Amino acid sequence: MTRRRQAQEFEGCLSAFFGLFGLGVKQDTVTSLPYRTKESILTAAENRFYLVLIKAVENKAVIIPKVGLQDVFAINDRENYRSFRNRISTRHIDFLICEVNTLRPMFGVELDDSSHNKAETQKHDLFKNMVFEAALLPLVRVPVKQNYHVEELKAVLQEYFKKEESPQTQPSCPNCKIPMVRKTARHGEFKGSDFYACTNYPTCKEIINI
Secondary structure, three states: OOHHHHHHHHHHHHHHHHHHOOOOOOOOOOOOOOOOOOOOOOOHHHHHHHHHHHHHHOOOOEEEEEEEHHHHOOOOOOOOHHHHHHHHOOOEEEEEEEOOOOOOEEEEEEEEOHHHHOHHHHHHHHHHHHHHHHOOOOEEEEEOOOOOOHHHHHHHHHOOOOOOOOOOOOOEOOOOOOEEEEEEOOOOOOOOOEEEEEOOOOOOOOEEEO
């Protein structure tokens, strides 16, 4: 008797054994799986804002909706990697604005509805704010409205579209010897102040104050 035949007979005996106790093993099939395609990955409110966001961003960047935080942020603490990964593994950002050619994240946009007034939601919002701040990635929070004005939103986002500086005017990271990126502190004692950060952040945390 071949091994394949023995395996088939064993599986048959196993199924019969489970059947005696009402423990039949259910096999997945295409028709048994309960999945269907959503009409949209965005809610009605998110889609309404998205259409205005497209016009406000124009061709300056790429808009990626519903991005998991674990796909945006690297974790440089190897000892506690699993713990920190679990804290962001189920969270996402509503819209991630990225450079056109590289898809390098430029800033995030979070659409806040009335649920963000709840204490528990505010707790989650605070943590998300801290994650973005720790990674030196700006996060823009926009309250949900029935109607949005393109020019108003464009004015809010304008400061995040910094003009690209030539490599000749950018300082190089003392550690990595590569051009640094100009950032603006969003919170803390130096809120509003500009500084240069290494493009290898968070692997390298070298900064130069301006």
